[in-house]
Structure formats: C-alpha cells, structure tokens
Amino acid sequence: MIVVKEVLTARQRREFINFPVKLYKGNPCYVPALYMDEKKIFRKDYVYYDTSEAVYFNAYKDGVISGRISGILQKSSNEKWGQKRVRFTRFDVVDDFEVARELFDKVEQWARSKGMEEVCGPLGFSDLEREGLLIEGFDQPSTFEESYNYDYYQSFIERLGYSKEVDWTESQIRAPKDPESLEEMEKMASFVMKRYKLHFGEARNARDFLKKYSDGLFEVLDKSYDKIYGTVPFTDGMKKLMIDNFNLIIDTDHSAVILDENDRVVCLGLCFPAIAEPVKKSGGRLTPLALVRILRLLKHPKTIDLALIGVDPEYLNRGVSAVFAWELAKMLQAPGVEYADTNLNLEDNYAIQNLWKRFDERKNKRRRSYHKKLV
Numbered sequence: 606m607i608v609v610k611e612v613l614t615a616r617q618r619r620e621f622i623n624f625p626v627k628l629y630k631g632n633p634c635y636v637p638a639l640y641m642d643e644k645k646i647f648r649k650d651y652v653y654y655d656t657s658e659a660v661y662f663n664a665y666k667d668g669v670i671s672g673r674i675s676g677i678l679q680k681s682s683n684e685k686w687g688q689k690r691v692r693f694t695r696f697d698v699v700d701d702f703e704v705a706r707e708l709f710d711k712v713e714q715w716a717r718s719k720g721m722e723e724v725c726g727p728l729g730f731s732d733l734e735r736e737g738l739l740i741e742g743f744d745q746p747s748t749f750e751e752s753y754n755y756d757y758y759q760s761f762i763e764r765l766g767y768s769k770e771v772d773w774t775e776s777q778i779r780a781p782k783d784p785e786s787l788e789e790m791e792k793m794a795s796f797v798m799k800r801y802k803l804h805f806g807e808a809r810n811a812r813d814f815l816k817k818y819s820d821g822l823f824e825v826l827d828k829s830y831d832k833i834y835g836t837v838p839f840t841d842g843m844k845k846l847m848i849d850n851f852n853l854i855i856d857t858d859h860s861a862v863i864l865d866e867n868d869r870v871v872c873l874g875l876c877f878p879a880i881a882e883p884v885k886k887s888g889g890r891l892t893p894l895a896l897v898r899i900l901r902l903l904k905h906p907k908t909i910d911l912a913l914i915g916v917d918p919e920y921l922n923r924g925v926s927a928v929f930a931w932e933l934a935k936m937l938q939a940p941g942v943e944y945a946d947t948n949l950n951l952e953d954n955y956a957i958q959n960l961w962k963r964f965d966e967r968k969n970k971r972r973r974s975y976h977k978k979l980v
Contacts, residue, residue: 695727709765721979771952794931794932797924803865861874876945
C-alpha cells in the first residue's frame, strides 16, 4: 500500500532530507546537497518565503519511505512571466511508477488548490538552486551545484503527461591545445580591453572581492539573466544568501570582474574549485574532516566549476566575453587543473554555447525541464 503524507513533523523532515542519500548510496555519480542548507527550507524565515509558498511530501510503500517531492508556488516568477504555475522540485523515488504517480498527484492537487493552471520542473525557488532532470550522461559525475537522478525518472515523468519545455547541456572544457588558438584568444582579449577602456577589478581576498563588487555583480546578473528561463528577480534575502555561500568557496584566482572606465561592472565570471568529492565523502555534512578537504581543494583544485557568467547587455555584442574566455583559458593552464565543468547552459543560449567552442569542449550531460497543463 502507498501512502503519501505532507511533511509536518521533525521525523518526516529528516526522512525527506535523508531519502536521496539512501537512494543513491554507493552511486559514484551522486553528490548530496549540504544537509545544513536542506534543513533551512523548513524554516519559516527561509529567504524565499517572502515571495513563495512550498509544500513537501513523503511517499511510503508498506511503511517504508520510497519517494519524496516538493511543490513551489513562486509568486514573483509567475508575476514576471505572466503565468499561473507551480514548480516541482526535490523529486526522488524508487523504481516504482505508482509511487511516482501518487507523489505527482499530490503536487498537482496542491497546485489546483492554489488556483494554478500548470506544473513545471524540476525547478527550485530560483535558478540559484539545483534544477533540471538528467536525461543524458548518467555515467558522468555530478558537480556540487547540480543534481543527479536515475534514468527511469524521465520515463515516469513523461508517462504522467509532462512534456519538454527546455533543455540544458553541460560540458567539460579544457584549454585549446593549439598554441595559435591561445595566442588568438589573448590578442582578442587585449584588443577588446583597449578599445572599450576596460580593466580588471582587483581584490585581496574573497571578503574584499564581495565588499567591492557585490552590488555591481547583482546589477549585471539581474540584467543579463532577465530573459533567461526560470529566473526570478534578486531579493535582499537572496543576495545575502549568495554572499554567505560565496564567502566560503569564492577564490579570487578563479574569478574575473571586468570594469569600465568608471569602475562599473560590465562582465563577471565566477568559478569555484570543485568541492563535489569532499561533500560526497561526508554525505553532505560539513564535518571538520570535510572542511579540511574542501580547504585543501580550494588551494589546489583539480577541476573548476563555472558558477555564474554575466555580461551587461550594453556590452554583449562588443566581444567582452572574449576577455573572460582568455581568463578562463589561463585558469585551465594552471598546474594540476584538469578541466572545468560548465554546469547548465540552455541549449538555445547561443552566446554561451558559442563561447565554449573556443575551447577543447566535450558535451557530457543534458537536462530537461518539463511542463504539464492542469486545465
């Protein structure tokens, strides 16, 4: 017998958070979210609840937890895009279609009770959270920033009447092997910098970096991501959450901020040393040993995760991305660095897709967001 319960008690919250860790135990590609971050979603003062509502469900088959799902009514997103939608997220389930059906039925019922007309996802409260269902690349290790799922999820979701809305691709990129290509990248970057009187922002450390440039970063991100699928405007709470997270892992050696002659941020590229392995080893908990491993990787990264890239629309067609490309190429030539993971890029975001063609690129994953009309 399958029973779906709304998550209301402390025990149910623990079951909700711990279920994927148990489901993917022994899977080398899975990287858990941080336990401390997942606990925050159940707090009444969680930063997203000033613009959103959420519901959480656990599914039990014969008394054993067998699945979970969350529904999000992201009001600022609906207002921005003129939609009446609920997002589904944090969907995980054993290989049992009936359990999946019961979970989605609960989210769809909740959406109808809120007067909504569609369900879409997997999407979090914003695009700063994990999003997209993995549909290709099940043998590829996940980054810390993105989720993993088994291949049967796609079949379950599509059998329930959901269809593709957008796809993202992910790539592993390495510096071009051809010295002439590197020389060309450097020349182009130098030309753009001189022509538009640009220069790089400097900072002593992460704290200094964020103090100097955080306002400009968010301004550029709001502008450059305005029309990107699934994005919502930054709130003060979101900004504080990002800054708190960046303070832990941002590294000035792997980040670039480009300023105009008036010291205004016009382009940014934030990269982080990949921390998936220590997070995976600790089961998503920031234990003292996990922190030691993370700090070690921050100093001597093997791989780099691309987190955020933004260009002021005013400079989008002026070749400024070539400057970031050259900075990234230099990062990839550093001793010990093997490659960078791009994380999610919309398949029709040709500006970013063309940027990776400058590198030795291998597309290795594809993710999808689905939607379903309820009326």
